[in-house]
Amino acid sequence: MEYARLLNLISSIITINDRDNDLVHELFEPFSGSRGEILEPQGKPAEFLYFINKGFLRLFYFEDGNEVTTNINCPPGFITSFTSFIEKTPSTINLQCITDCELLRIDKKNLDYLYRQGQKWGEFARVVTEHSLNYNEQRTRDMLVLNAEQRYQKLILKQPDIIRNVPLQYIASFIGIKPESLSRIRRQIIS
CATH class of the missing domain: 1.10.10 (Arc Repressor Mutant, subunit A)
Structure with missing residues (x-):
């Protein structure tokens, strides 16, 4: 059950077979986060990309002693400190569970392995990335306009x-x- 939402999202973008299904089960690890828990702390490289099955998460940083929330995400969606995750550099933001969360997570090594398993995985990544870029561009515009x-x-x-x-x-x-x-x-x- 915990993989159904992710597999539905993937199959809405690319055609997957039994081997692809097995890869998702092998490479994505179930993980539960508790309300208030920091999953990826500021100052350390983000270790995982999370897929949200249930719950709400946020990205935030501190400015003049105040928390500034930059993103709130809910199912079904992916979330992490993307620059830190991709480049393996210290994150400038925190990833925190707002509620108790049921997640699937994958590390960079396994994500890169998944992408090497065929062109369709690159297509999936392209569509997800384009969606994320579109969302962030719209959010920036909304904040300005x-x-x-x-x-x-x-x-x-x-x-x-x-x-x-x-x-x-x-x-x-x-x-x-x-x-x-x-x-x-x-x-x-x-x-």
Whole structure:
């Protein structure tokens, strides 16, 4: 069961056979993360790429003693400090479980091995990378162009699971405002 969501995602992008199914089971390791647990700490190279089966995770860093959330991710999705993971350099951000999480993880060596197993795995990586780049480009644009209320309204519309499951202080940081500003926006929306 824990591999079904990942295999469904993969098969929605490329055609996989029994050998590919076996590779996913061999190379991706089931892992449970507890609420509040730091999976990949700032200052160390990110060891794993995580696929989220259940739960919510965030990437954050510290600025002037405050936590700044740069990404919140939920199922089905991949998350890590990508630059650190790819380049094996110390991460500038922390990866933390917001809730208890059920994950599958793969290290860089095994991911590279998977990519060498055929052109279709490269195609899968290309599609996932393009999706991630598109998301990050849109998020950057939204942070520059939309005001705080518009960013919150877009989050409600596009990612309602985050609104229902993630603490307000993380959501506020994610959309670039203080928690008290988010509370005011929420009151205005409700009234």
